[in-house]
Amino acid sequence: xxxxxxxxxxxxxxxxxxxxxxxMLHNIGATESGKSLTVQQISEWTKMDTSTLQFHLQxxxxxxxxxxxxxxxxxxxxxxxxxxxxxxxIYS
Amino acid sequence: MLSWxxxxxxxxxxxxxxxxxxxxxVSDNHDVHVVTLDFPGSPGYEEMEGVKVYRTAxxxxxxxxxxxxxxxxxxxxxRMADISQQVEFDVLHVHDWLTAFAxxxxxxxxxxxxxxxxxxxxxxxxxxxxxxDSFSIDGIEWWVAYEASRVVVTSHSMKRExxxxxxxxxxxxxxxxxxxxxxxxxxxxxxxxxRARYGVGWGEKLVLCVxxxxxxxxxxxxxxxxxxxxxxxxxAKFTIVGDGWSRDYLESVAQSTGHGWKIxxxxxxxxxxxxxLMASADVLVxxxxxxxxxxxxxxxxxxxxxxxxSQVGGLAEVIEHDRTGIFVHPRNPESIAWGVDRILSNPDHxxxxxxxxxxxxxxxxxxxxxxxxxxEVYKKAVx
Numbered sequence: 001x002x003x004x005x006x007x008x009x010x011x012x013x014x015x016x017x018x019x020x021x022x023x024m025l026h027n028i029g030a031t032e033s034g035k036s037l038t039v040q041q042i043s044e045w046t047k048m049d050t051s052t053l054q055f056h057l058q059x060x061x062x063x064x065x066x067x068x069x070x071x072x073x074x075x076x077x078x079x080x081x082x083x084x085x086x087x088x089x090i091y092s
Numbered sequence: 093m094l095s096w097x098x099x100x101x102x103x104x105x106x107x108x109x110x111x112x113x114x115x116x117x118v119s120d121n122h123d124v125h126v127v128t129l130d131f132p133g134s135p136g137y138e139e140m141e142g143v144k145v146y147r148t149a150x151x152x153x154x155x156x157x158x159x160x161x162x163x164x165x166x167x168x169x170x171r172m173a174d175i176s177q178q179v180e181f182d183v184l185h186v187h188d189w190l191t192a193f194a195x196x197x198x199x200x201x202x203x204x205x206x207x208x209x210x211x212x213x214x215x216x217x218x219x220x221x222x223x224x225d226s227f228s229i230d231g232i233e234w235w236v237a238y239e240a241s242r243v244v245v246t247s248h249s250m251k252r253e254x255x256x257x258x259x260x261x262x263x264x265x266x267x268x269x270x271x272x273x274x275x276x277x278x279x280x281x282x283x284x285x286x287r288a289r290y291g292v293g294w295g296e297k298l299v300l301c302v303x304x305x306x307x308x309x310x311x312x313x314x315x316x317x318x319x320x321x322x323x324x325x326x327x328a329k330f331t332i333v334g335d336g337w338s339r340d341y342l343e344s345v346a347q348s349t350g351h352g353w354k355i356x357x358x359x360x361x362x363x364x365x366x367x368x369l370m371a372s373a374d375v376l377v378x379x380x381x382x383x384x385x386x387x388x389x390x391x392x393x394x395x396x397x398x399x400x401x402s403q404v405g406g407l408a409e410v411i412e413h414d415r416t417g418i419f420v421h422p423r424n425p426e427s428i429a430w431g432v433d434r435i436l437s438n439p440d441h442x443x444x445x446x447x448x449x450x451x452x453x454x455x456x457x458x459x460x461x462x463x464x465x466x467x468e469v470y471k472k473a474v475x
Contacts (some may be wrong), residue, residue, distance in 0.1 A: 019337050027160035029153035032132040045155055081132060082335065085360055088103035089304045089336040091157065091190070 015090070018056040021046065022065055026079055026087040033069050036076035093126045094168065094184065094191040098145060101131035104304060105270065105387045106187050106211050109246075111140075112271055116463035118142035125179060127172055127194075129164060146171055158225055165193035172198055183207060183470045189214075189229060192236035199239060205473035208240035210254055212384045216405075217308055219382060234258045241473040244466070246270045246385035247406030253384075266472075268465045269410075270385045271457045277367055277394040286372040290331050290356060297328040297436055300373035300397070302366060302388050303380070305336030305357075310379035310402060312342060313425050317379075318351050320429035325436060330355045331373075333366060370395035375435040375442070381422045383407050389417070390457055393449035398442040400431035416449040 015023075021042075028045045030037045039050050039057070046053070057077055060066035065083035068075045079087070093114060097107040114124045118141065130136065130147040138145050148171045150164040168191060176198070184206045186195035199206040214221065214229040221227050237243055237258050243265045245251050251265050284294070292298045299321065303309040311332060318330055332342075332355065339357065346355040361369075370376060376392040378401035385406035392399045399417035401407045411417035418434050421427040435442045 015337055016340060023157065024155035027153055027155050027157055029150065082360055084101075084132075085103055086335055086337065088097065088101075089306060 018059050019086075019090075021048065021053070021056045022060055022079065022083060023087050023090065025066070025077070026084060030078045031084055033067070033078055036069055036071065036078040038074050038076050042077065093124060093187070094172075094195050095126065095128050095187040096164070096190040098126055098128040098147075099140075100134055101129060104211075105385065108272075108387070109209075109211065109270060110187055111143075112273060112459040113462055113466060114143040115141050116459035117466070119460070120463050120467065122467070123179075125175060125181075127168055127175065129168075146175060158228055161190060162193060165191065168194040169197055176202060183473055185209065185466075185470075186236065186240070187211065189232045189236055192232050192239075196236060196239045205241040205475075206239060207242045207244060207469055207473050208236055209244040209246075210237065210250065210384075211246065212250075212382075213253060213257065215257060216253065216382045216384065217306075219308065240264075242266060242469050244268050244469055247409050249405045249408065250384045266465070266469050268462055268469070269457060270387050270390065270406075271459045271462045272387065272390045272394055272453075273459065274394050274453065276363070277371070277391075277396075279367070281368045281371040283372040286368045290329075290358070290369065292329045292331075295327060297325050297375075298373045299328055299330045299375050299377060299432060300333070300369060301331070301377045301379065302333045302370070302391075303378070304334050305332075305339045305342055307338060308380065308382040309334075309336075310381040310422060311338075312345055313381075313423055314377050314379040314428055315342060315345050315349060315355065317425035317428040317432070318346075318355060319349050320425060321432050322351050322354065324433060328354070328436075331358060331369065332356065333358045333361060333369060335360045366391070367395055370397050373397045375400055375432055377428060377432060378402065378407060379420075379422070379428055380404055380407065386410055390453060393417075393446070393453045396446050396450065398435045398445050399449065400428065400435060412448075412452075415445070416452050417445060 024046050029035050039053050043050050065086055066077050067080050068077045095110045097103050099107050099111050114126055117124045125144045127146045130149045134147055136147050148167050150167050152163050154160050181204055184195055186208050188211050195206050214226050218226050221230055246269055248267055251267050255262055287298055301314050346352045370392055376397045376399050378388055380402050383405040389399055389410045401411055402422040403419040404422050413419040418431045420431040
């Protein structure tokens, strides 16, 4: 576990939940419009319930890390280039 | 050459390092093939100034990062298997643990030596091993260093770190400093226009910080220094360039200082904009708590901005205190504020520092020199 930021700070705060979702979206391959996924598909991969997912996807979309497209009558989500860079920054 | 990032897939220093090294090796008449991961909008194969770049799609995904790494290594191996039908390699050069699996497989398959460059370590990045994934990554780092014929690091501090931590023989590890392409820093910049674009008015000071927004960069300590600096320089503005997973946290710290309105987070901006900002700033602060090399210091030196940096890792080797920059204590906002004051309070001294820094940069940190030293390592590996 990472240390609490208030406890002297060595490795920083916990990864926020929406960032964990961003990482998972990246790792399951939703990195361009042709690979966009529906909320249902993302839920199957991540085991997160759809209402929580929609809340986080909305925030990630406002931050510019996720983009959604309308396809086959539903919203599908994928990472933007800034979203990809954000994920990679964790491990680089 | 195997790397998980190569332009335009640029995250940290690895992509730029691989690009600079690969192009310099080609200039020295070597045949360089880079196998890397795909990036939206980039072709699966292209030649970049003679460097043959193969971008590989990962056709299977998994939410777990380590599993995803294993999967993309498999697709890198498939791509390399195709390439090795056409090309006879003399040496494999792997960058960091992320491409270790593909590199090690091909070392044994081709019966060719593998050289590893360690750009950073998990224990350094995370300031300890705090999770099961971290322990696994640490183990992979040991494994790939063990399998490599030669190991390259960019600073003596990294050599000490990996020889201690991975129990590597001292004479297996070569130190080859990083470099930058100084020609990118020669374009003239309209300082007033650039400063205005970032909200810095006439007569105001621009204090700049450039780095990924992750804990190892120590940006929290820079933000905590703002109120101290602002006491003496109320007109100062603070610009933080970069993005990363700690951004929300750092923005909340900035707001808590009471000077949040003076602190601008730009997010990710283009290389050209970073260079223009550096050339327009009054001081560049590098507050890292862990820095295997610190290429941003070279970038600041090339742009002609006085550098204030933590005396850690590679930074401690790149900068000479009070000759090419100013050292401050890591994790210490008071010390950072002292360093910034030393620059802002004495413009003549700041100019002298930047002149010395540019001279040192041109003499020591060129890609040609890096390529020449790397070829010597390849020769040792080939035997």
